[in-house]
Amino acid sequence: MLEGLLIGLTSAISPFNLMMVVVGCLIGTLIGMLPGLGPMSIIAIMIPVAIGIGDPTAALILLSGVYYGAIFGGSTSSILLNAPGVAGTVASSFDGYPMARKGQAGKALTIAAIASFAGGTIGAILLMIFAPALSSVALLFHSAEYFALMVVGLSAIAAFAGTGQVAKALMMTILGLILGTVGEGALSNMPRFTFGMMELQSGFSFITLAMAMFALPEALFLVMNPSRAATGDSGKIENLRITRDEAKSIAPVIGRQSLQGFFIGVLPGAGATIASFLGYAVERNIAKGKEQEEFGKGSIKGLAAPETANNAACTGSFVPLLTLGIPGSGTTAILLGALLALNVTPGPRLMTDTPDVFWAVIISMYIGNLVLLILNLPLIPYIAKILTIPRTFLIPFILFFTLMGSYLGQNNSTELLILVGFGVVATILRFADFPLAPLLIGFILGTMLEDNFARAMQLYRGFGFILERPMTLGLLVLALVLVLLPSYRGYRARKRAEGVADGD
Amino acid sequence: MALDRWIALGFIALVCVYGYAAFFTMDDSLPPILRRNPIWPSTFPKILTILGLIVGLIVLFTPKPAADKPAKDGAIDLTRLGDYHIGQAIALLVLMVVYALTLRPLGFVGATIGFLVIGSVLLGERRFHILLPVAGIAVGSIWYLVQEVLGIFLRPWPAMFM
Numbered sequence: 001m002l003e004g005l006l007i008g009l010t011s012a013i014s015p016f017n018l019m020m021v022v023v024g025c026l027i028g029t030l031i032g033m034l035p036g037l038g039p040m041s042i043i044a045i046m047i048p049v050a051i052g053i054g055d056p057t058a059a060l061i062l063l064s065g066v067y068y069g070a071i072f073g074g075s076t077s078s079i080l081l082n083a084p085g086v087a088g089t090v091a092s093s094f095d096g097y098p099m100a101r102k103g104q105a106g107k108a109l110t111i112a113a114i115a116s117f118a119g120g121t122i123g124a125i126l127l128m129i130f131a132p133a134l135s136s137v138a139l140l141f142h143s144a145e146y147f148a149l150m151v152v153g154l155s156a157i158a159a160f161a162g163t164g165q166v167a168k169a170l171m172m173t174i175l176g177l178i179l180g181t182v183g184e185g186a187l188s189n190m191p192r193f194t195f196g197m198m199e200l201q202s203g204f205s206f207i208t209l210a211m212a213m214f215a216l217p218e219a220l221f222l223v224m225n226p227s228r229a230a231t232g233d234s235g236k237i238e239n240l241r242i243t244r245d246e247a248k249s250i251a252p253v254i255g256r257q258s259l260q261g262f263f264i265g266v267l268p269g270a271g272a273t274i275a276s277f278l279g280y281a282v283e284r285n286i287a288k289g290k291e292q293e294e295f296g297k298g299s300i301k302g303l304a305a306p307e308t309a310n311n312a313a314c315t316g317s318f319v320p321l322l323t324l325g326i327p328g329s330g331t332t333a334i335l336l337g338a339l340l341a342l343n344v345t346p347g348p349r350l351m352t353d354t355p356d357v358f359w360a361v362i363i364s365m366y367i368g369n370l371v372l373l374i375l376n377l378p379l380i381p382y383i384a385k386i387l388t389i390p391r392t393f394l395i396p397f398i399l400f401f402t403l404m405g406s407y408l409g410q411n412n413s414t415e416l417l418i419l420v421g422f423g424v425v426a427t428i429l430r431f432a433d434f435p436l437a438p439l440l441i442g443f444i445l446g447t448m449l450e451d452n453f454a455r456a457m458q459l460y461r462g463f464g465f466i467l468e469r470p471m472t473l474g475l476l477v478l479a480l481v482l483v484l485l486p487s488y489r490g491y492r493a494r495k496r497a498e499g500v501a502d503g504d
Numbered sequence: 505m506a507l508d509r510w511i512a513l514g515f516i517a518l519v520c521v522y523g524y525a526a527f528f529t530m531d532d533s534l535p536p537i538l539r540r541n542p543i544w545p546s547t548f549p550k551i552l553t554i555l556g557l558i559v560g561l562i563v564l565f566t567p568k569p570a571a572d573k574p575a576k577d578g579a580i581d582l583t584r585l586g587d588y589h590i591g592q593a594i595a596l597l598v599l600m601v602v603y604a605l606t607l608r609p610l611g612f613v614g615a616t617i618g619f620l621v622i623g624s625v626l627l628g629e630r631r632f633h634i635l636l637p638v639a640g641i642a643v644g645s646i647w648y649l650v651q652e653v654l655g656i657f658l659r660p661w662p663a664m665f666m
Binding site for chain 2: 178391
């Protein structure tokens with residue numbers, strides 16, 4: 001491991017890569033703060049830039065810097081405006097916004113920065129310990145196991161979608177898989193489901209899909225409901241200091257939530273959002289008496305918990321990506337797409353084939369967290385000025401960036417029409433409360449899933465591989481249980497509720 | 505019928521079309537040599553069709569839990585759809601389509617300045633003395649970034665000028 005760390009240090013500390021960390025964190029923070037642009041949209045927008053750099057290490061460092069910056073920026077807008085730019089920072093607004101209204105905005109931002117730093121750094125240490133171990137196990141996997149593992153990942157994403165959402169999330173996953181089969185197939189070069197259109201020959205572009213699923217609906221919601229972008233009084237932010245007592249009281253919270261957040265982040269589909277909500281709930285439950293009542297009214301523990309957890313979970317979500325090549329969240333799915341475009345295939349071979357990429361990313365996580373802390377803390381009052389941009393300027397620019405992002409990927413204006421079409425569909429889906437991340441993950445995993453499935457089918461001349469490889473069977477059973485368990489619980493809950501009269 | 509059931513119905517219709525293609529039309533063009541393979545290009549879509557139909561039907565027929573959640577602040581509530589600026593959203597979507605269609609013939613600079621300015625005006629901005637310079641500077645710097653720094657070709661002016 002030490003050797004790896006040294007390799008990583010030498011390549012991450014080169015001036016160019018250091019600049020990438022700083023630039024990534026800054027861009028991430030600036031854009032992440034704007035309501036409507038979450039890490040997924042920002043990374044999608046940054047992909048053409050990253051691919052333009054050409055060097056996979058620098059590109060991945062830039063993108064992970066953007067990712068961390070975006071999460072941090074998202075918490076800034078949750079705290080100052082109660083307008084979380086990212087689902088993962090919604091829980092931060094529960095206590096962060098009340099603190100800001102009490103005139104403690106500076107303190108809230110400091111706590112957020114410190115908690116994020118601690119969560120991210122502890123997460124990076126855990127990643128360094130667990131990723132090599134996991135990837136040595138993963139080297140034993142064959143295509144059959146990979147297929148089964150991806151099925152488990154996809155079902156887990158649906159299973160963690162929340163009560164009453166499992167079937168909807170599954171439906172979106174399958175829709176994603178279906179969209180993924182458009183274009184030339186994995187086995188033969190036969191175009192499938194293109195309806196004779198040349199533009200569909202190479203399939204849908206994942207950047208277009210990512211933009212259409214996340215950036216566009218959010219921008220349209222901002223248009224439809226201006227109160228989402230309500231600009232508060234964010235002019236003055238002072239008193240960034242926290243006292244020694246406050247530091248003492250949040251230290252155990254940060255310790256617990258770093259661990260919990262990291263392990264939740266490792267699970268496919270759980271990710272930063274669930275980690276932050278769960279972290280908030282756990283800390284509220286174990287807080288005593290008076291402190292518990294403070295939650296929701298501006299408790300520093302209530303702010304530190306989700307902030308630590310979401311950053312630790314972001315780091316955790318790199319574990320399945322880097323070791324198995326399976327993204328656990330929408331953001332890591334986009335990163336995976338970018339990596340593939342840069343000719344790096346994440347997976348267990350990543351550590352042996354391109355150790356410099358793997359370790360440089362881990363090292364850059366430390367550096368990124370440090371940069372965020374050093375750079376952003378003194379700059380917060382100035383950065384927050386960006387929130388005063390009127391929405392009449394902001395929205396056309398957001399829309400323009402989504403258009404540009406998908407245009408640059410393909411250099412084709414038909415892509416823009418596809419973007420608008422999918423954007424409308426995504427907005428309607430959002431209206432009906434369908435989760436969209438499973439769709440994107442299904443889309444990106446679809447090709448790999450089919451590849452591995454096809455390889456296993458060819459090796460075993462048919463479906464025999466499911467029975468012949470016990471691990472595959474075990475994983476597939478696990479996937480089935482993951483899907484059925486929440487559905488069964490939902491069914492029982494409905495049965496119980498039927499006894500109670502409830503006007504519909 | 506609730507919106508999510510309509511969506512489920514639409515999804516089932518889509519899966520039916522997809523499944524029809526997978527089961528009945530796709531294999532016709534498969535060369536005989538590939539027919540001896542245990543897996544055909546249509547195998548995976550067939551599996552997806554079956555799964556999609558099952559899940560779609562589940563979403564369609566699952567009784568909805570009573571909606572007693574209080575609406576979140578700033579969240580979109582479908583029952584109050586009329587209160588929202590739907591017209592503006594649709595106008596912006598139309599504008600995006602127009603942008604897609606004019607990007608080539610008008611060139612990047614013209615189409616983008618038009619998009620940003622008309623977009624802002626649609627949202628109620630009337631301070632042209634700020635709007636025009638902001639759009640101009642943004643377009644110029646983005647064009648420079650894309651063309652010169654990233655090296656991706658973007659035609660700046662209408663086709664007849666270059």
